[in-house]
Amino acid sequence: MSSPPADATIRNRTGPTMAWLRGQLRNIAPFATLLALAILFSVASPSFATFDNLANILQQVSVTGIIxxxxxxxxxxxxxxxxxxxxxxxxxxxxxxxxxxDASVNIANIPLPGVAAVVLAVLASLALGAVNAFGLTVIGIPSFIMTLAMLQIGAGICALLVRGQIAYNVPDFIATLGNGAIGPLPWIVVVAAVILLLGHVVLTYTRFGRYVYMVGGNREAAEYSGINVKLILAAVMLVSAVCSGIGGMLGVAHFGSAQQNEFDNYLLDSISAVVVGGTSLFGGQGGIGNTVVGLLVLGVLNNGLDHVRIDSFLKILIRGLILLLALIINVYAQRLRTREAAAG
Structure with a gap:
């Protein structure tokens, strides 16, 4: 019996490996980017690869991570x-x-105790998230348009409440979570880690998490399986709103004040963290682990560019190029997945 040709043997050995690499491209590329950036900035700046700077990076991405x-x-x-x-x-x-x-900052002139103010803020975020959910699932407005409208509504609420003023006080325990520390680790980093872990557990180990992946992977198949797709979509909009609310409360405590347009940069940052990390814009692929990697990529990139004292305008350009590269990989990985599914 003759042995197979050498090139066929190599193909048999490398075929599955290459197929696996193509399938994991969305996960491998962000991690490789993170590793390359960490090595680059560690060599370029001795002050980069220190524990204090790592804690600083984690603190910088905490609010973004929660959102x-x-x-x-x-x-x-x-x-x-x-x-x-x-x-x-x-x-x-x-x-x-x-x-x-100061009552002059409170239009109702009814200052609330700390716990009541937190409850009211959480309810406000839920109410705004419920409007998004209603528009998406009941009226049928595409999420892009619905949430774009809510972006303006939220900005209007901010302008109506502050009227050009700045509010400084937050409940003491929120101030501690935003600016305090447990040993060398800031509390805001701990809270962000807990929320990220909770999100991972929900997506990985609960029925709701499985339904989220099914709805994103194949909505029609999910409906045929008996999943209430509209309910899942409404639920994720509420989850997003609550996470944004928590991030907003801790962010205000961390910044030391509440004012209009304070979080404008967080929209692009949070989307970038999810996409750069490798979660598919087409749904059904990715997760919190990818988001963590994306957060670290952005955090290391921003912090590292500050350490090497690069031009601030060039820094914005580099961030945009990194996001564009992530989008290209995202689309390319989706095409590979579609092609392999059709071939199989």
């Missing part, structure tokens, strides 16, 4: 939420606005 958890749920369902930063800003302002402080 990105909810956005991950939405994108996994092949939807988008453009209102996350606006909801975070509105919730933070509601919290500071109704916390006991």
């Amino acid at each position: 990105a958890v909810g956005l991950t749920f939405v994108i996994l369902c092949a939807e988008i939420d453009l209102s996350v930063a606006s909801l975070a800003n509105a919730t933070g302002i509601v919290l500071a606005f109704f916390t006991a402080q």
Whole structure:
């Protein structure tokens, strides 16, 4: 019996490996990018690879990470939420606005105790998320348009409440979570880690998480399987709103004030974290682990560019190029998946 040709043997050995690499491209590329950036900045700046700077990076991405958890749920369902930063800003302002402080900053002149202000802020984020959910699932407005409208509504709420003023007071325990530390680790990093872990557990080990992936992967098949797709879509919009609200409250405490347009940069940052990390914009692929990697890529990139003192305008360009590369990989990975599915 003759042995197979050498080139056929090589193909048999490398075929499955290459297929696996193509299938994992969306996961491998962000991790490789993170590793390359970490090595590059460690060599370029001795002050980069220190524990203090690592804690600084984690603190810088904490608010983005909290917001990105909810956005991950939405994108996994092949939807988008453009209102996350606006909801975070509105919730933070509601919290500071109704916390006991100078009555001139409170239009109702009824300052609330800390717990009541937090409850009111969370309810406000839920209410705004419910409007998004209603528009998407009941009226049938595409999520891009619905959340774009909510972005403006949230901005309007912020403007109406603050009226050009700045509120400084937040409940003491929220201030501690936003600015305090447990040993060398900031509390805001701990809270972000807990929320990221909770999001991962829900997506990986619960029925709801499985339904999120099914709805994003094949909505028609999910409906035929008996899944209430509209209910899942409404739920992820509410999850996104609550995560934005939590991020907004902690962000206001961390910044030390609540004012209009304070969270404008967080929309692009949170979307970038999810997409750069490898979660598919087409739904059904990715998860919180990908979002964590994306957060670290953005955090290391921003922090590292500051350490090498690169031009601030060039820094914006580099971030845009990184996001574009992630989008290209995202689309390319989806095409490979579609092609392999058709071939198989």
